[in-house]
Amino acid sequence: MARKLHNPRHTIMSPVLGITLMALALSGPTMAFAPIGGGASTHVSITGAALLQKVKETCRAVAEASGHEFNPTGNSAEELVQACLGFTATGEVSAAKFRSALQEIYVQNGLIDRDFINSAPHHFNSEAFVEGRRLITNGVASIKANLRNENFQAARETLGRVLHTLQDFYSHSNWVELGNTEPYINLIRPDLPLENLADVDTATCSDCASGTCPNPILPNILKEKKLTSGYMGLFSSAKPKGKCSHGGASDLTSTVVPRGGINKDERHPNQAFHTAAVNAATTASLQLLEDIRGAAGDNDFLRMMGIARSSVLCFVIDTTGSMSDDIEEARSVVYEIIDSKKGTQDEPSEYILVPFNDPDFGPMIRTTDPNEMKNEISKLRAKGGGDAPEMCLSGLQLALTGAPASSHIYVFTDATAKDIALKDTIVALITSTKSTVSFFITGASKRRRRSLSASSFNDYSDLALASGGQAIKVSKRQLPQATQVILDTSTSALVTVLQRAREPKKQETFPFMLDGSLNNITLYITGTSITFTLTNPAGVSQSHSEASGKLGTIQSVGNLRRVRLNADQQGGTWQITIYSKQPYTLKVTGQSTITFIYDFVEAFQGPHPGYAVISGRPQAGQPATLLLSVMGRKGPSSMTIGEVGLVTVSGPEDVSNGTTTDMGNGDILVTVARVPEGEFVVMLKGNDIVSNSQFQRQSTTQMSVSKVNIRAVVDSSVEPGETFSLPFSVMTQGSGGTYTIKAKIDRSFTIDFPSSLTLTTGQYTNATLTITPPVNTPSGTDATLTIEAKSSSSADSNYIVLKLSVITKVTDFVQPLCEVVSVADNCPEDVSQCEPFQWELSANLTDGNGTGIESITLRRGDGSLSHSSLSAPIIQAAYNASCCSQIVEFVAVDKVGNVGKCYHSIVRSGGPPALTLSLPLWLCLLVSAFMARS
Structure with missing residues (x-):
């Protein structure tokens, strides 16, 4: 139900944890093909090294295209993000979204070694080359389709899985034993054949009694350059006669002649082959990332990696007849944020708007263009409605599944939620996304239908508290004062120092610690009949009745008390003493680049033991x-x-x-x-x-424990019009009996599942859920599925949140081709005399019998690029530049994400004139990889 306005082109259980980027970047000499477990040598290390290099390259290209320098002050994620974003805007830059994006990729990378442990194609085991490549190419097509629809989380998750499979090829096959030092480009080029594969009847290994022979590949296999991989048997020792085994204690086939194994997962016993495999896997990862970057464009590639201004402005607005004042105030806030924060890190990187009414909600409108957001919110009109409740939680569900994780979402309403049955689903989505939801609830007016009941307000309060947000109740006249909270929290590097909620009739004192990195420190207290005293480390106090005092300014509106500390306040241990006869909440926030991200994890066993992130x-x-x-x-x-x-x-x-x-x-x-x-x-x-x-x-998001556990894993994308079956299992360590099953999806897909399951304590009960997207569902559409299980007494429940991608089967794998037609080069031999002179290039671009070229963009060069209509069979491109800018590269992307490049250099080196190149993508990548290492 999302409508996109802007497309910038310029589980059993859930995921395995990864180490952070800097550990990876520094761990090259000790890399291994294994998940997290016993140190800093992992699949994640290889992935992290490649991601770091590609992000740096992209940031540098974006900076240079903007006329700025890219100069990180160090190697940390924080300094990289600061250098990448700092040249475009002023203010605090947080690395939290970048680190979170990296973790999502690492998590899915490690997931392959647990949830697909016995799948030969996922690891290129047992000579499953065709099937393994299909996983890679289908995955890349899914990534590109998701990026075209700005579904960055889905793209990241698929990227992590694809990279694992790609990297395993170099460790589990004999590619490096055959003397290859470069990656096998055919693995990411489905239009190229997989050649010289050993068939099932061809013996490939000699016997290795010790199990640790340096190279057991048969001489004739090496001479004939036959490609093979080790057979892996976790539950059976059977393998075809004469075949290599994967090797290791978990592989039962390794004790069957020919014994031993050829995996290069660890340095011992063959460091040379291990190092060669790591190097090839790293370069192959870079090639794949470069292909994705070319299809997405630099800006969207960085957005996928979480490198964007951290603030996202997301409004969910009731549009019924009594809400005209509220809509006008929301419009005013949006305009103020856009106009006042332009050019700073506080300027939102994305705008999301979800209207709701009765019985309608949506569509969700997403844009990176502030003028588009102004235009869309200006279109909102209050209409319809009466005494009926509204579809508030349905609109909020769209926002939670569409907005980036850890977003701040603001809901405007004056009515009861008609769809309150979604409350548990909303809590699950809040916990899964770690997003913060604040409600602005307005009271009676002349146009008011009826007053919001106390129970309905409590429902909104419960959701706000669960997310770390606030339920602010004001009159319509007071709303403009209350929305100051949105200006406070629509900011970069926002952190929470303290959050508490109480229902006492007694006085309580809350200490909290302020440090030197904090700016714009604000306290929020929601509740009625509240008195408080704030005290700094020196003992200076200010009471609730002092609107402007020695410590800060206090604003009171509705049930909200907002305390903004003066900028010169000292650090140390502060305290606030509060008394109220009614329930209240307290929250202390500020701006700081000192922050943390977290996940609850659990250990898992197997050939490569490690930790897995818990969903739910x-x-x-x-x-x-x-x-x-x-x-x-x-x-x-x-x-x-x-x-x-x-x-x-x-x-x-x-x-x-x-x-x-x-x-x-x-x-x-x-x-x-x-x-x-x-x-x-x-x-x-x-x-x-x-x-x-x-x-x-x-942290802001509240969590609790459960005796219920749900297992499910999405192992492929979904095709439009096709029914997708998802097995899942539910178990309880509590009381057995009947458990209610609910499943919600944020799209208009047909979904079928059992309404209840009978559980036996300590045993998993299996079931199946089916999903059928409409046949006209656009490729690249993502869907968020929430499965919940609740005991009959409602005393215990748990959930799992899964992402699914709808992908139309891709049949076009032909890259756009570029032919340089002519070059007019009158540049002087002496580069220092280049300024007055120009050079020109013309080229023809075609897409053969493919889907057609969708975009042509300049990647390198300071000149100007123009081209004829993209609908023409042959597209004519013209480039002209100063002789001071001597290299040009432009990228052509077709409608399914195949990437082709044109490259030309007029650089003189004292020899003959420079060669004009018309390179397909794979050759460009090899050249780039070689240049990067040289």
């Missing part, structure tokens, strides 16, 4: 394990970590500190032996070396 609630009755990635102002070296634990938000405060294992480079594995009862958040304390001050940070 962690399991009750056992310790909780978390992976934290902590970011400082100058990277991990600019801070030290102190306490990490879980703390309750509501009721009597319960803190459970964990034991920490430093994994290096800002990554921390935390084990909490006793999990607090009820809802809790993650608390982190440490020391900022730059300002020599202690800091405190807290």
Whole structure:
């Protein structure tokens, strides 16, 4: 139900955790083909090294195209993002979205070694070359289709899986034993044949009694350059006669003659082949990333990688007849944010608008263009409605599934949610996305249908609290004052210092720690009949009745108290003492680049043991394990970590500190032996070396544990009009019996599933869910599926959130071709005299019998590029530039994402004139890879 306005072209359980980028970039000599487990040598290392290099290349290209220099001050993710974004806007730059994007890719990369452990094609085992390549090429087609629709999360998840399979080819086959030092380009080129494959009757290995022979490949296989890979048997020792085994303790075939194995997952026993495999896998990863970058364009490639201004403006607005004042205020806020924050890091990188009414909601409107957002919100009109509740939660569901993770979403309504049955689904999506939802709920007016009931307000309050947001209740006249909160939180590098909720009739004091990196520190208190006193570390106090005092300014509107501290306030331990006879919430925020991201994880076993990210609630009755990635102002070296634990938000405060294992480079594995009862958040304390001050940070999304567990994994994309079957399993460690099953999808797809399952304690019960997208569903459409299981008493429940991609089968694999027709080069031999002179190039571009060329963009060169109509059979391109800009490269992308390039250089080196090149993509990539290493 999404409508896109702008397309910039310029699980069993869920995922396996990865280490952070800097650990990867520095771990080249010890890389291994294994998931996380025993150190910093992993599949993730290879992926991270390639991602880091490609992101740097892209950032440099974007900077140079804008006339700026790209000069990171160091190698940390924080400094890379600052250099990549800092030249376009001023202000604080957070690396959280970049690190989160990397983790999503690593997570899916590692998932292959758990959920597809026995699948030969996913690992290029057992000579499954054709099937393995199909996984890669189908995956790349899916990535490109998702990027065209700006479905970046779906693209990242598929990218992680595809990279794992591609990298395994070099470790599990005999490619490097055959003397190859460059990647096998045919793996990412489905229009090229897979050649010289050993057939099933051809023996490939000699016997290795010790199991650790340096090269057991038969001499005739090496001489004839036959391609083979090791057979892997986790449950059976059977393999064709004379075939190589994968090898290792988990491979039962390795004890059958010919014994041993040819995998190069570890350095021992053959470091030379291992190193060659790592190098080839890294270069192959770079080739694949370059192909995706060419299809997406530099801007969307960086957006996929989470490199964009961190603020996203997302409004969900009730458009019924009584909401005209609210719509006008929302419009005013959008205009103010766009106009006041332009040119700063606080300027939103994306705008999302979801209207809702009764019985309609949507469409979701997404754009990166602020003028488009102004135009769309100006079109909103209040109409219809009466006393009926509205489809508020349906609109919110669209926003949660369409907005990037960790977004701030603002809901405007004055009515009860008609679709309150979606409440559990909304909580699941909030927890999964870690997004924050705030409600602006307006009261009676002359046009008001009826007052919102207390129970309906509590529903909105529950959702706001679960997300770390606020439920702000004001009159329509007061709304313009309350929306200051949106201006506060639509900002870059926003962090939460403290968050609490209480229902006492007693006074309580809350301490919180402010550090030297914090700016724009603001306290929010929601509730009625509240009195409070704020005290700084020096003992200076200010009460709720002092609108402007020594510590800050206090604004009161509706049920909101907003306290903005003065800019000169000192760091240290502050405290606020609050008294209220009614429920209230407290939240302390600020701007800082010191922050963290986290996931709850669990260990898994197998040939490559490691940790997996938990989708849904962690399991009750056992310790909780978390992976934290902590970011400082100058990277991990600019801070030290102190306490990490879980703390309750509501009721009597319960803190459970964990034991920490430093994994290096800002990554921390935390084990909490006793999990607090009820809802809790993650608390982190440490020391900022730059300002020599202690800091405190807290997550916003509330979490709890469950005795229910749901397993499911999406193993392929979905075709339009075709029914997709998804097996899933449910188990409880609590009381057995009947459990209600609910499944929700954010698209108008036909979905069928059992409404209940009978569970036996400690045993998984299997079931199947089917999804059928309409036949006219555009390729690249993504869908978010939520499956919930709840006990008959509703005392316990859990959920799993899955992403599905609808992809039309691709049959066009032909790359656009470029033929340089003429070059007019009157440039002087002396480059220092280049300024007055120009050179020109003309080229013809065609797409053969393919889908047609969709875009032609300049990749390198400071000149101007023009071309004839893209609908013509032969497209004529013309380029002219100063003789000071001597290299040109432009990229042609067809309608399914195949990429072709034109490259020409007039650089003189004292020899004959430069050769005019018309290169297909694969050759360009090989040249680029060679130049990058030389």
